[in-house]
Amino acid sequence: MKSGAELGHEGSRQREHISLAEAIEILCGEVFPHLRRRVVKTPCRSAQGRVLAEDVLARRNVPHYQASAVDGYALSAARTKGASVSAPVEIDDTSCLWVNTGNPVPEEFDSVLMVEDASLLPNGSLRVYKSLSLGANVRPVGEDVMRGQIIGKRGERVTPMSAALFLAAGVLDLPLSEPPVVTMIPTGDEIETPEKMEDVPVPGRVAETNSTMVAGFLREWGVSCTICPIVADDRVRLEEAVLDAVKRSDIVLVGAGTAKGERDHAEAALASLGKILFKGLRMKPGRPAIFGMVQDTPILCLPGFPMSSAVVVWSILYPLIRWFLFGLSPEGDLLREALRAVSEPMKLLMPHSSPQGIAEWLRVKGVELDGTRYAVPLPSGSSVMWAMAEADGFTLLHPEQFELPKGISVSVLLTKDISWKTRILFQGSNDPALEHILPLLRDRGGDMVIRSVGSLGGLAALRRGEGHVGACHLLDPETGEYNTPFIQRLQEGVWKRVLIYWRMQGILVPRSNPKGIFSVEDFSRETVRIANRQPGAGTRVLLDALLKERGVSPENVQGYGVVCTTHLDAASRVASGSADAALGIKAAADAFGLDFLPLAEEPYELIIPGKYLSHPGIEILLACLQNSEWKHRVELLGGYRWPA
């Protein structure tokens, strides 16, 4: 039989791109045995949320004396024998004593008569209307807690209630698990502390935000994290930083920059200082994790992309932390624990293709449609921070799940509370003004998930029953009519139309229009690159109609295939110079300080299937459309006109 160390050494070559389960096995077999847990005596009052390292035994009885449970007269039950309302018994004032609730019952008495079962006579003696059994209305010593009783079990967290119980039982200090000392070393030439970033940062410079996120997760687990100054992409400096951190830490995290490539020194540093236990996880995102030990201290190298970093923290760092806190091997639903989430089964609202053999993380929003709870996947990609922050929860798809049909059940780790009954799903045309209504909805207990799938995409989604509300601005080139022909063709049952406003559509070009673009005909010039919208977007429908009208073939338009899903996205590309022109609304041009050449004023209509008109979330939405705060915000965006 081989020792763990031998196996570790021998196995290290094969330990690339391992599964999460294999990684956990390595933790159990080769890491935990080298670690030490510490117990620290801590005043009960500062122990909330911390973990008991040992059982807590009561140091005194609660109550520690025979106490009255009521307001009344302490006396001997034998003296009340036979007493009743019709045949009261009299007791002289030396044989009873007034007691309040909680007062001690003197030894010479054994029971307490409630005040309403007696009357005090002028001579001071008591008229008793009730016969008592021995011990009536007396809380015996130790009724609540007996001295020596186990009142806290090791591995339990201290709650407000248990803290009060411990204090009542005379336990002032608690034996707690000392949280591990965690140090994080951010690395990378391109990253910079956010507070030190310029207002308009140099291209290539990235704010170092992973350490804030990781420290935040650790804090949720009751562990604090020291964040080191950023270390440049230099192997010697990294090794120095790791060795220094190892001296004063139980766990060291090395945070990669978002850039990788030729500058990745973590692996080399780790191999030279200690040993690598595994490298690469069969997980997406989260693949580029490296784990090793230096002088019996676990070193976890985190990927640079935020979502990658987060999932490695949840799946590898948490089991380590948990071992230090609870001394428990990784069992049960660790990810749920790590995320402090509620596990909720939901159905996928749309099909999803996942790479085979690799566990994939989805970020999802939850919506309830006709009583069924659906998970709506948010944009994936390890670098999308907005989607991470916006997600209601996360799903880890099994490596063997690769073609997930619509409607399949997935288990979502919900990290946020959802107002299921008032939240609605919007699928339709993108409009920046719509986002501004969300805070108002939320103030009123409502909520809306917005999917910008284009005007046609929205109508199709409504037809499939996949949304509470859509929105469109669709020009029918043949009739020149907006929306009606499309709605008539697609509607199921009755769809309510609500004209919110007219929006000015036009051509977005850089300020002063350097390339002299004045119509869509100019899009076919060799030197002009446009940014387009996705198929089905009303704006693309408009572009296609205009191109056709002018006899321009899309094939001759450079950038026709560059797809943006929002007006602001398209405007941003023009602003940053990656496109020379795009179709979009005036609000988007204004937001980016672009020049705007008006083309058409389009009606932007909300579409609501009749059955959802009485949905509480739709009612809140319709009310908010009349809200003056929102209307004011919309007017500031520019290019909107309210219907008469």
Next chain:
Amino acid sequence: MKSGAELGHEGSRQREHISLAEAIEILCGEVFPHLRRRVVKTPCRSAQGRVLAEDVLARRNVPHYQASAVDGYALSAARTKGASVSAPVEIDDTSCLWVNTGNPVPEEFDSVLMVEDASLLPNGSLRVYKSLSLGANVRPVGEDVMRGQIIGKRGERVTPMSAALFLAAGVLDLPLSEPPVVTMIPTGDEIETPEKMEDVPVPGRVAETNSTMVAGFLREWGVSCTICPIVADDRVRLEEAVLDAVKRSDIVLVGAGTAKGERDHAEAALASLGKILFKGLRMKPGRPAIFGMVQDTPILCLPGFPMSSAVVVWSILYPLIRWFLFGLSPEGDLLREALRAVSEPMKLLMPHSSPQGIAEWLRVKGVELDGTRYAVPLPSGSSVMWAMAEADGFTLLHPEQFELPKGISVSVLLTKDISWKTRILFQGSNDPALEHILPLLRDRGGDMVIRSVGSLGGLAALRRGEGHVGACHLLDPETGEYNTPFIQRLQEGVWKRVLIYWRMQGILVPRSNPKGIFSVEDFSRETVRIANRQPGAGTRVLLDALLKERGVSPENVQGYGVVCTTHLDAASRVASGSADAALGIKAAADAFGLDFLPLAEEPYELIIPGKYLSHPGIEILLACLQNSEWKHRVELLGGYRWPA
């Protein structure tokens, strides 16, 4: 129409013993309009868990420059036209640039070719094997977040992920709801700061633990609480303390002592300083709450008993706190929010009688029996701190629910994680040694809920399918045989019997046996009061058999009706002098330093229905019975003998 103030004044007489819903209505109508929320700018890094008071808008695009999404060569997509593995295209070194992931893509280029789709030639030029579309592998400016985009909505809590997002988008300070300033004034002549209590406290003296608990709940909600020194039961001092607290607080809590009666000054003080809005809630426990306003500051007087105090905090204080944090009217499942609980439907394992017209709180443990989740109510009574701390969750029974049959579904607010698959329910004979096995079970991922219902009660429960394991020591007086006759009569299917140990039963008397009690015959003396056990307890069965054998009628035994549910309870009563003798095991006598007169050595057997033998929790229990740590603990208790 009357003003709120007038209504308040007029209605104040009727506002006694109101429902929770009425109390919330009063908060909305007469309290919230007088309060002020404050917004405080706080560095993003210290904002975790806090609540956004305003929407957060991105101050810059993320990424703020055109960035490479891969490691490779930045170039112009047009230059790769037609390239493939079989027909590569060559590009000179001035027309491309090596970029790492995250590096800026210079303006003159529009796409990035992945490193694996090219090879570098000796002359420095690039051989390209793939034709790129415009913008390939380039993250456009603002791909993740657009400047001006709403990236945090008012009312949301700051998470580790949103904090990172805000920093990335250039938002260093956040507009947060300032938590209300809460001050608690504990009152009562009989209460004392726990740290100041003597090791053996004076009878009548009670540790002031409610403020610790209340401050703990507030802390869970992100609110800190100043605890004032204890104020004696003196109206003038209380008024001074309240006025002082009002000056520097948004909310003032007055904590009653556990004693009430003639010394209750809170109501008078409140009426004289301001006005009382309601007094008394139709809730059990929690009835004696008083709520008022002094100089536009809400004053909540909490009941003295811990559970009473807790439920008033959850149901009245939390909506107030929530208003300060979120500015939201009380809607939705506030109690679930207050308890930070998961709502879980469970069936009641036993019938429960609840007072009609009053909402009752139950403290419950959860167990799963054959796939169904059951709630097992713990001892009620507002003063039982152990049950509060031990509970997995809480249920608020509707005022109209009064006779709840077994099996009825209740909604439990679960505050703890339960290992449903490995937790077992023990119903049977009480034994202090059994409690000591719990930490071992938990170390191994198991858990056990112990209900001491007596030997017979346990067998009956197993027969009804209401437990995974029981335990008994039942003497059949006719045959002199233990357990077998009872098991044969009651068992359903096959029950496995596991003899754990022999226990010495005897008579417990105070040290030196002052009343000279030597056999159960002495129990019939006029001067002797015993403490008995509940019907069905093996120890009571033994007592009855012995009394019968000696010809003593229970009617002649004082205290025969005094029921204790555990050996330690009975021993405690003898130790405290409220009983002169009791039957019990030697371990209980030893625990309280009592004299012990042996009567019989009894077999203590675990009983396990056959179908549960393979239950993971039972397997863990059976393994732990062999554990030397536990065996050692049992031996220290005294009076146990292991079977041969």
